[in-house]
Amino acid sequence: xxxxxEDLAEAAAHGDGAAFASLLDRHYDRLFAFCFRLTGVRAxxxxxxxxxxxxxxxxxxxxxxxxxxxTWLYRVAVNAAHDRRRKRATYLKAxxxxxxxxxxxxxxxxxxDEKIDWLTQAMNQLDDALRDTLALVLDDMTHxxxxxxxxxxxxxxxxxxxEAKKALxxxxxxxxxx
Numbered sequence: 001x002x003x004x005x006e007d008l009a010e011a012a013a014h015g016d017g018a019a020f021a022s023l024l025d026r027h028y029d030r031l032f033a034f035c036f037r038l039t040g041v042r043a044x045x046x047x048x049x050x051x052x053x054x055x056x057x058x059x060x061x062x063x064x065x066x067x068x069x070x071t072w073l074y075r076v077a078v079n080a081a082h083d084r085r086r087k088r089a090t091y092l093k094a095x096x097x098x099x100x101x102x103x104x105x106x107x108x109x110x111x112x113d114e115k116i117d118w119l120t121q122a123m124n125q126l127d128d129a130l131r132d133t134l135a136l137v138l139d140d141m142t143h144x145x146x147x148x149x150x151x152x153x154x155x156x157x158x159x160x161x162x163e164a165k166k167a168l169x170x171x172x173x174x175x176x177x178x
Contacts, residue, residue: 003019003022005068006068008069010065013060020057024053028053034077035049035077048080048084051080052076052080059076119168122168126164129150133146133150133157134160136150143158
C-alpha cells in the first residue's frame with residue numbers, strides 16, 4: 001500500500017528526510033507547472049518553485065491535515081507568488097528614477113574627474129615649491145602641518161598657496177583664450 005501524501009507530510013514535518021523527498025518527488029512537477037502558470041516565465045517559475053521547496057520543511061510544521069496536501073501546496077505557492085510580486089513592486093518603486101540619478105552622478109563624476117585631470121596637469125607646470133605646497137594642502141593638511149612637512153614657516157605656506165592660485169588662474173585664462 002502506498003503511503004498517503006498526508007502521512008508523508010506529517011513524517012516530513014517531524015524531520016523524516018525520506019518522506020520529504022518522496023513528497024517532493026510526487027508533487028514537484030505539478031508545483032512547477034502551477035508556478036509557471038502563476039508567473040508566465042520559465043526562469044521565474046523555476047526560482048519560485050525552488051524558493052517554495054527550500055521553505056517547505058519549515059512550512060510543513062503548519063500543515064494540519066485539514067486539506068489535501070496538494071490543496072495546501074497550492075496555497076503555499078499562491079502566497080509565495082504574492083510575496084514575490086510584492087517584493088518586485090517594492091523594488092521597482094524604490095528603483096524608480098535610479099537610472100536618472102545614476103546618469104547625473106556619472107556626469108558629475110566625469111566633470112570632477114576632468115577638473116582633477118586639469119588640475120594635475122596644471123600643477124605640473126608650477127615650480128616644485130608651489131606644487132609640493134599645493135599638493136599637501138589639497139591633501140587636507142593645514143598650513144601649519146604643511147609648513148612642518150616642508151620645513152618652512154606657516155606664512156610661507158600661505159604665500160605659496162596664494163602664488164599657486166595666481167599661477168593656476170593664469171594657466172586657465174591662457175587655455176580659455178586659445
